[in-house]
Amino acid sequence: MTRKLFYLSLLISVAVAGCYYDTSEELYSAANQNIVCDTSAVTYSVSIAPVINASCNSCHDKTHAAANGNVTLDDYSHFAAVATGGRLMGSIRQQPGYFAMPNNGGRLSDCNIAIIQKWINMGAPNN
Numbered sequence: 001m002t003r004k005l006f007y008l009s010l011l012i013s014v015a016v017a018g019c020y021y022d023t024s025e026e027l028y029s030a031a032n033q034n035i036v037c038d039t040s041a042v043t044y045s046v047s048i049a050p051v052i053n054a055s056c057n058s059c060h061d062k063t064h065a066a067a068n069g070n071v072t073l074d075d076y077s078h079f080a081a082v083a084t085g086g087r088l089m090g091s092i093r094q095q096p097g098y099f100a101m102p103n104n105g106g107r108l109s110d111c112n113i114a115i116i117q118k119w120i121n122m123g124a125p126n127n
């Protein structure tokens, strides 16, 4: 295979994989593995809510929460309660003893997990 063809097929397989994992986090983590994770200016509204919206709220918004462990994550107060209640980090880190989330496959990027941990350490502010 020529170099050009090789890169073309690589590009296509990345594009296909991108469509298959239809969450922005998968793309984000694949694309940014070598970029330093910035946890210096973490906010609920900008750093966290969009990630949870993209990866979790298809199952954990108010409409679907009852069918998914009664866990609601689509607004600040519900999300903060779950986050500070102790079940969140174990599940997104996919540790033993927790239901691994998201449960439709994949995993949040290490950077997004670090950002959420930082926000909890800050006292889970509504910022």
Ligand code: HEC
Pocket (backbone or CB within 6 Å): 052, 055, 056, 057, 058, 059, 060, 067, 068, 069, 070, 071, 073, 082, 087, 088, 091, 092, 097, 098, 099, 101, 102, 103, 104, 108
């Ligand atoms: C495809 C649906 C689906 C998605 C997407 C999903 N969850 Fe869940 N989640 C569930 C179900 C179902 C349960 C209940 C597990 C059970 O009781 O079997 C659950 C339970 C949980 C729990 C309680 C876990 C425990 O061990 O007590 C947390 C916390 C949670 N989800 C967080 C998240 C977060 C954060 C995301 C996004 C990163 C996410 N979930 C994405 C379906 C989903």
